[in-house]
Amino acid sequence: xxxxxxxxxxxSFDGRKVESEKVELLLKAxxxxxSACNQQPWEFVVVTDPDVLKELSGCSPYAxxxxxxxLGIVVCMRTEGLRAPDYAQIDASAATENLLLxxxxxxxxxxxxxxxxxxERMEAVRRVIGAPETVQPFGLVACGCPDKPVSPANRxxxxxxxxxKW
Numbered sequence: 583x584x585x586x587x588x589x590x591x592x593x594s595f596d597g598r599k600v601e602s603e604k605v606e607l608l609l610k611a612x613x614x615x616x617s618a619c620n621q622q623p624w625e626f627v628v629v630t631d632p633d634v635l636k637e638l639s640g641c642s643p644y645a646x647x648x649x650x651x652x653l654g655i656v657v658c659m660r661t662e663g664l665r666a667p668d669y670a671q672i673d674a675s676a677a678t679e680n681l682l683l684x685x686x687x688x689x690x691x692x693x694x695x696x697x698x699x700x701x702e703r704m705e706a707v708r709r710v711i712g713a714p715e716t717v718q719p720f721g722l723v724a725c726g727c728p729d730k731p732v733s734p735a736n737r738x739x740x741x742x743x744x745x746x747k748w
Contacts, residue, residue, distance in 0.1 A: 585686040590734040592691025593647040595726030599630070600653040604688050608655065608725070611684030615676035618669035624677045627656040627711045634710065638722060641706035645695045651724035655681065656707060659698075662716045671698055674720040681723055691728035697721050 609626055617623070629635055630653055638656070639649030648654045657678050659670040678694050685692040697703045698720045707719035 585683045588686050588732075588734055589682055590691070590732045591693040592726075592728045592732055593693050593724065594729045595651050595691065595724075596729040597652060598727045600690065600726060604690065605653065607688060608681050608684050608690075612655075612657070612677040612681040615673065615680045617673040617676070618666040621664045621666055621670070621673065623659045623661075623664055623667075623670040623673050625658040625660060625713075625717055627658065627713070629654040629656065629711075637710045638707065641710060641722075642695060642697060642700070642703045645697075645722055645724075647693060648695060648722050648724040651726050653725040655723040655725065656711055656719055657681075657721045657723065658711075658713060658717045658719050660717055670718075671720065674698075678721055678723065685725055689727070690725055691732060692723050692725040695722040695724060 605628060612626065613622070613624065629638065635651060635654050636649040638654055639645050639647070657674050659674050661667065661670070664670060682692050682694060697707050698718065704719045707722070711719070713719060
């Protein structure tokens with residue numbers, strides 16, 4: 583599980599394209615995530631077109647780096663046919679984290695750029711990718727080969743751990 587401790591948010595890339603085999607592994611990892619009632623609400627839009635990536639970068643004030651990435655993945659959630667619709671964002675979160683961890687395993691860098699629950703941002707992304715009304719954009723993942731070494735943070739804080747009771 584070293585990928586958990588090696589993961590860092592990577593926002594700058596060297597420009598090399600991500601091979602299609604690696605993209606498929608990223609998506610397989612995302613879809614291996616746990617899901618409430620096994621509803622698997624996720625849908626993914628793979629973006630490599632620089633013009634579309636640039637459009638996505640304008641959907642949030644924090645998404646600029648996706649416009650400079652060779653690969654963007656839009657994580658979305660279906661809104662119909664779900665047994666536990668209130669858990670769709672949790673499921674999408676688990677899928678996104680799996681994708682980020684697989685990026686580490688593949689020698690890639692990635693960063694999760696939050697879109698949901700901001701309705702304005704979600705609608706902006708929907709317009710860019712042409713998603714139907716029954717699909718809600720959840721987040722963006724900018725991905726590629728890091729342009730410099732990655733230094734993950736140690737976030738362990740024993741003061742936040744409680745045993746048995748508070």
